[in-house]
Amino acid sequence: xxxxxxxxxxxxxxxxxxxxxxxxxxxxxxxxxxxxxxxxxxxxxxxxxxxxxxxxxxxxxxxxxxxxxxxxxxxxxxxxxxxxxxxxxxxxxxxxxxxxxxxxxxxxxxxxxxxxxxxxxxxxxxxxxxxxxxxxxxxxxxxxxxxxxxxxxxxxxxxxxxxxxxxxxxxxxxxxxxxxxxxxxxxxxxxxxxxxxxxxxxxxxxxxxxxxxxxxxxxxxxxxxxxxxxxxxxxxxxxxxxxxxxxxxxxxxxxxxxxxxxxxxxxxxxxxxxxxxxxxxxxxxxxxxxxxxxxxxxxxxxxxxxxxxxxxxxxxxxxxxxxxxxxxxxxxxxxxxxxxxxxxxxxxxxxxxxxxxxxxxxxxxxxxxxxxxxxxxxxxxxxxxxxxxxxxxxxxxxxxxxxxxxxxxxxxxxxxxxxxxxxxxxxxxxxxxxxxxxxxxxxxxxxxxxxxxxxxxxxxxxxxxxxxxxxxxxxxxxxxx
Amino acid sequence: xxxxxxxxxxxxxxxxxxxxxxxxxxxxxxxxxxxxxxxxxxxxxxxxxxxxxxxxxxxxxxxxxxxxxxxxxxxxxxxxxxxxxxxxxxxxxxxxxxxxxxxxxxxxxxxxxxxxxxxxxxxxxxxxxxxxxxxxxxxxxxxxxxxxxxxxxxxxxxxxxxxxxxxxxxxxxxxxxxxxxxxxxxxxxxxxxxxxxxxxxxxxxxxxxxxxxxxxxxxxxxxxxxxxxxxxxxxxxxxxxxxxxxxxxxxxxxxxxxxxxxxxxxxxxxxxxxxxxxxxxxxxxxxxxxxxxxxxxxxxxxxxxxxx
Numbered sequence: 001x002x003x004x005x006x007x008x009x010x011x012x013x014x015x016x017x018x019x020x021x022x023x024x025x026x027x028x029x030x031x032x033x034x035x036x037x038x039x040x041x042x043x044x045x046x047x048x049x050x051x052x053x054x055x056x057x058x059x060x061x062x063x064x065x066x067x068x069x070x071x072x073x074x075x076x077x078x079x080x081x082x083x084x085x086x087x088x089x090x091x092x093x094x095x096x097x098x099x100x101x102x103x104x105x106x107x108x109x110x111x112x113x114x115x116x117x118x119x120x121x122x123x124x125x126x127x128x129x130x131x132x133x134x135x136x137x138x139x140x141x142x143x144x145x146x147x148x149x150x151x152x153x154x155x156x157x158x159x160x161x162x163x164x165x166x167x168x169x170x171x172x173x174x175x176x177x178x179x180x181x182x183x184x185x186x187x188x189x190x191x192x193x194x195x196x197x198x199x200x201x202x203x204x205x206x207x208x209x210x211x212x213x214x215x216x217x218x219x220x221x222x223x224x225x226x227x228x229x230x231x232x233x234x235x236x237x238x239x240x241x242x243x244x245x246x247x248x249x250x251x252x253x254x255x256x257x258x259x260x261x262x263x264x265x266x267x268x269x270x271x272x273x274x275x276x277x278x279x280x281x282x283x284x285x286x287x288x289x290x291x292x293x294x295x296x297x298x299x300x301x302x303x304x305x306x307x308x309x310x311x312x313x314x315x316x317x318x319x320x321x322x323x324x325x326x327x328x329x330x331x332x333x334x335x336x337x338x339x340x341x342x343x344x345x346x347x348x349x350x351x352x353x354x355x356x357x358x359x360x361x362x363x364x365x366x367x368x369x370x371x372x373x374x375x376x377x378x379x380x381x382x383x384x385x386x387x388x389x390x391x392x393x394x395x396x397x398x399x400x401x402x403x404x405x406x407x408x409x410x411x412x413x414x415x416x417x418x419x420x421x422x423x424x425x426x427x428x429x430x431x432x433x434x435x436x437x438x439x440x441x442x443x444x445x446x447x448x449x450x451x452x453x454x455x456x457x458x459x460x461x462x463x464x465x466x467x468x469x470x471x472x473x474x475x476x477x478x479x480x481x
Numbered sequence: 482x483x484x485x486x487x488x489x490x491x492x493x494x495x496x497x498x499x500x501x502x503x504x505x506x507x508x509x510x511x512x513x514x515x516x517x518x519x520x521x522x523x524x525x526x527x528x529x530x531x532x533x534x535x536x537x538x539x540x541x542x543x544x545x546x547x548x549x550x551x552x553x554x555x556x557x558x559x560x561x562x563x564x565x566x567x568x569x570x571x572x573x574x575x576x577x578x579x580x581x582x583x584x585x586x587x588x589x590x591x592x593x594x595x596x597x598x599x600x601x602x603x604x605x606x607x608x609x610x611x612x613x614x615x616x617x618x619x620x621x622x623x624x625x626x627x628x629x630x631x632x633x634x635x636x637x638x639x640x641x642x643x644x645x646x647x648x649x650x651x652x653x654x655x656x657x658x659x660x661x662x663x664x665x666x667x668x669x670x671x672x673x674x675x676x677x678x679x680x681x682x683x684x685x686x687x688x689x690x691x692x693x694x695x696x697x698x699x700x701x702x703x704x705x706x707x708x709x710x711x712x713x714x715x716x717x718x719x720x721x722x723x724x725x726x727x728x729x730x731x732x733x734x735x736x737x738x739x740x741x742x743x744x745x746x747x748x749x750x751x752x753x754x755x756x757x758x759x760x761x762x763x764x765x766x767x768x769x770x771x772x773x774x775x776x777x778x779x780x781x782x783x784x785x786x787x788x789x
Contacts, residue, residue, distance in 0.1 A: 056593070057586055233575045242577035252578045257483050268484045270635065270786045272733055 003037045005044065009421055009428045014159045016418040017430065018082055028085040028479055031197045035190070041426050044079070047189045048423055051079050054188060060181050060239060075178060076472030078422040079189060082433060082454040083197075086481040089450060092163060095347030096153050096439050097446045102337040103168060103324045104441060107147040109340075110323060111137045121339050122332045129407050130329065131377055132171075132322020134285065136292055140309050143216045144443040147318040149280075150209070152176070152453075155347070155435045157418035164350045164415060166434065168330070170321040172282050175453040175473075176205060176438045177240035180247075182453075182475040198480040200450035205438065206247035208449070209280075212442030213248075216314040217277040224277035227251045227267065229258070231283050231299045241282050255283070260303030265313045278314045279304075285319050327376040327410045328354050355402050355409040364411040368395050371411045373402070386463060388414055417463055420474070422456060432457045434465050435476065450478035482635045482731075486579055488787035489572045490636050493580075494643025496569035497588075500562050501620045502651040503530055507552060508613040509680040514545060517672055523548045525658050530560050546605045553613075554601050562616065566595050581630040587623045594619050635731050641724045642782065646775060649717035653772050655680060656704060656764075663697050663764055674700050681712040698757055701764075705756060714771070718748040721778070736785035743781050747774035 011023065019029045036044070055074045084092075109116050110127060117124045127133055152173025154166040183202050187194050210226070217224030230241035232254050245252035257267050258276065266273035281288065287297040289305040307313045323329060331352045334345045353360035355373075364371050368387045375383035385398045402409045417432040424431075437452030454474040455465035465471040506526065514520045523542045527533060530552050533541065541547045555561045570592045573585050594600060595616060604612025631637045659677050674695045678684040683703060690707070691699045707713045725744050729737055750771055756764060 057590060058582075233571065238574070242574070246578040246582075250578075251483060251486075253483060254485065257485050268788050270482050270484055270487045270732060 003039070005039075005041060005423075005428050006033065006037075010430060012419060012430055015416050015430070016157050016159050016161050018157075018418055018420040018433070020421075028083045032081065032083060032193065032477075035193050035196070044423055045426055048079050051077055051185050051189050054185050055181075058181070060178075076456075076458055077182060077185065078424075078431075078456055078458075078472055078474045079186075080421050080423050080428070081186060081475040081477045082420055082435075083477045083479065084435075084451075086479050089478045091346065092155065092435075092437065093448050093450075095163070095165075095345070096151075096437060096448060098337060098341065098343060098346050099153065099165065099168065099333060100148055100151055100439055100441060100446055102340050103151075103170065103333065104146065104148050105340045106336050107318070107321060107324050108145050111320060112139060116336065116339060119339070121335050122329070126328060126332075127323060130323045130326045132285070132320065132326055134320035134323075136305065137318075137320035141311070142318045143311070143314045146216070146441050146443060147321055148324070148441050149212060149216075149316045149318075151439045151441070152436045153439065155437070156350075156415055157435075159416050159418075161418075162348065164348050165333070166350055166415075167327070168325045168333070169436075170325040171317060172284065173436070173438070174237040174240050174282075175436055175455075177243040178473050179438065179449075179451060179453045179476070180205065180243070182473060183451075186475040194477075197477065199477040200480050202449045202451045205440075205449045206244060208440050208442075208447050209244070210248040210250070212440055212444075213250075213278050213280055213314075213316060215443045216316065218311070221277050225251075225267075225275060226278040226280065227253045227258075227276050229253055229255065229279050229281040229283055229301075231255075231287075235282075237282065244280075250280075255297075255299045255301050258301040258304075260301060260307050263303070263307045263310045263312050265301065265304065265307050276313060278316065280316045285322065288315075288319065322377070327352070327374055328356075328407070331410070350412045350415055353411045355411060356406045360411070361402065361406060365399060368399075370414055372414055373398055373409055373411045376408050376410055386414065414463070417457075417465075420454075420456075422458070422474075424458070429460070431460075432463055432465065433474070451476040482579070482639075484786065484788035486576050487635070487639045488783070489576045490579060491639040491643040491782065491787070493569050493572040493576070494640040495647040496565045496572065497620065497623060498644045498647040499651065500565040500569070501617065501624075502648070502655075503552065503560075503562055503565070504613055504617050504620065505682065506655065506680045507549065508610060508617065509676050511545065511549070511609050511613070512679075513672075513676045517676075519672070521673065526552070529654060529658060532558055532560060545609070549609055550601075550605055553604060553616075554595070563595050566591055576636070579636045581626075581632075583626050583630045584623070587619070587626045591616075591619045591623060635728075638724050638727050638731075642721060645717045645720040645724070646779060648712065649714055649721065649775055650772065652681065652704065652712055652714055652717065653768050653775075657768050660764055660768070663701055665697070671697075678703075683710055683712055686710055701756060705751065705754075714751050715748075718744070718751055722748055732786070740778070740781050740785060743774070743778045747771060747778060750774060 009020065019026060025033045052074060055077060060075065106116065116122050117127060148170045150173060152169040152175060154169065155163050156166050157163050179202055213226045214224055228241055228245045228250055230238060230252055232238065242252055251267065253267055259266050259268060259273065265276040267276055283299050286293045288300040289302060290297045290300055291302045292305040308315045330349065331354060334349055337343055337345045353364055355361045355364060371387045373385045385394060417434065419430040420433050421428040422431045433454050433456050435452055435454050437448055439446055439448045454476045456472045456474055457463055457465045458472045459470050462470070510523070510526060524538065527538050527542060527548060531538070533551065541551060551558055551561065553562045556563060558564060570588045573580055573588045577585055600612055600615055627640065655677060659673060662671055662673055674697060675684065678687050678700060681704065687700065687703055690703065703710055704713055706715050708715055708719065710716055722744050725741050754767060756767060
């Protein structure tokens with residue numbers, strides 16, 4: 001390794017590094033490493049600056065609102081891609097498809113006959129105590145029996161190189177626009193490198209999504225209208241909403257643009273009312289319909305639930321999915337796969353302790369400094385405690401909270417998360433990452449675009465990759481076979 | 482098209498046109514304030530574009546940097562260029578899927594430009610003309626990007642309706658500020674006339690058309706009636722009617738008929754008037770009448786098309 005950037009890269013014990021193995025570059029990274037071998041520090045810095053400038057000028061930013069004025073922040077992007085070999089990808093792909101197939105059947109089952117509860121595989125108490133289990137969805141049929149149209153499954157890799165599923169985000173997972181934008185920045189800062197390395201494209205995502213959405217419309221409608229329902233410009237993922245709407249060529253609507261009349265949904269246009277057939281909503285369940293869920297919601301549409309229930313509009317993802325990505329229900333996903341599909345899970349779960357169980361609770365309290373404790377219904381890196389980095393007072397607070405409501409907490413051993421080189425302050429430094437591939441389920445089956453969003457914990461030593469907690473992202477390359 | 486989207490795009494057009502008009506007027510007024518021994522002061526402009534109390538206005542008016550700050554960069558002033566650009570960009574963000582990526586980027590760049598300290602430093606300290614030029618240039622870039630990249634669909638029509646309605650209103654406002662020039666007895670050769678033309682980007686056309694001395698009558702004729710002058714009232718109203726016609730198959734028939742009626746009425750009020758510069762001429766009532774008719778157009782758009 002002649003390049004000083006590479007030779008100065010520190011080795012970490014008991015951490016899987018994506019680029020290096022025993023001081024040598026892994027085969028999937030070799031074309032990339034030889035392409036940047038001739039680039040000295042200043043050239044890399046220039047590329048890094050160029051990437052930042054491109055993000056800023058394209059408005060690929062988060063807006064943090066304070067004192068009435070938006071402050072623009074770039075979603076931090078690291079220019080060194082994360083590379084996955086073809087064989088590894090095929091396994092990930094098969095594992096996610098298997099998991100989603102089972103989860104989709106689980107949702108259909110849990111809202112209809114509930115065989116899985118009757119057969120004693122999943123405890124009834126667990127399902128009924130989940131706040132995301134919507135009684136309003138019981139015995140409601142959804143088009144083509146598809147619930148999990150868009151899923152963002154979070155994967156992490158332990159020190160032995162094994163992939164584990166951390167979460168199955170089945171409600172309104174975000175980040176896919178960053179996957180698309182990261183790729184479009186990479187081919188500008190590293191010309192020719194993508195075709196030379198035989199990287200599989202991610203650009204088909206909007207087309208597949210649109211195809212699936214249209215397929216959900218009532219078959220009697222010749223030219224169905226598909227819209228994307230967003231909470232509006234103040235939502236932190238608004239950039240993604242507008243990007244997806246633009247790429248699919250569909251209307252981006254807000255709750256106030258829609259109206260329900262006679263159990264049909266219409267949008268208010270300059271020509272009067274126009275019927276809507278499919279809604280890809282990025283508004284949470286509880287805000288969707290103030291007549292059924294939260295009455296104070298101004299983001300939803302009064303009457304939407306009944307329009308969907310009558311089959312006059314398709315809502316994507318289906319309402320009530322939260323019960324399947326509850327962190328306590330998560331423990332049962334391997335069992336679901338065995339029960340519904342009669343297969344062994346391809347991807348492993350992170351060992352998880354439900355703290356409702358007194359024995360587990362004791363065990364976790366004893367070794368709290370080696371555990372991650374999470375609230376079952378929160379995401380985005382909120383409501384969690386990483387034992388190794390927590391103070392005694394924080395641990396005491398969590399103990400208190402767990403004892404007063406044990407159903408709402410789970411604990412997992414700290415998984416070390418694999419690391420990968422990031423170009424920070426003119427040096428290559430190891431940072432921890434995860435991977436969120438995006439899977440699309442339609443009436444025709446499940447599609448996963450090769451890649452996904454690799455999130456990086458940019459703070460040194462940190463294990464939290466969420467953007468709300470100082471995380472960034474990288475382009476993710478899956479190599480062709 | 483969604484009513485909310487149409488409304489947002491229409492206002493995007495208005496904000497951006499308003500910004501250009503304000504910056505161009507400021508640029509010319511600043512030059513006048515440097516080059517004209519008998520400069521008439523910033524007060525009228527501050528009254529038209531600012532939101533200061535009378536005492537504050539009198540205090541700031543003699544200090545050019547303070548005036549420029551208030552009208553260009555002041556975040557507290559709801560009518561400043563900064564505020565217009567921020568609102569224009571917010572609107573663009575809300576309808577990102579109806580404008581092209583290039584248009585969004587040019588607005589985003591505009592926003593980042595006016596927030597840059599160097600631009601404020603240049604405009605308020607070093608050389609205001611260069612600072613204002615930098616901003617104006619970004620505005621022109623936006624106009625060109627719209628022209629070159631936007632599909633000629635419904636969104637484009639609302640953008641243009643907003644633009645020309647705002648332009649007509651701005652021309653009326655500048656005429657109102659200069660009303661006294663057209664009501665004086667005898668031939669008037671006030672230097673203010675020259676700056677009025679510069680402010681409307683019409684000086685060169687005037688010189689070519691009238692080839693002689695500046696007189697109030699000819700200036701009024703150019704600004705009101707010249708069909709080739711893109712800032713004349715007649716031109717703006719003609720464009721407004723043109724884009725309105727294109728809405729015909731995109732509207733409910735009764736909405737379209739009413740909108741066309743109101744725009745046609747305003748245009749005919751201008752086209753069939755015979756105003757000349759002379760003492761006691763009814764310029765003031767005429768300007769108020771046209772303004773009232775344009776505001777009717779604006780509220781008709783809002784109630785018939787934007788669900789207001």
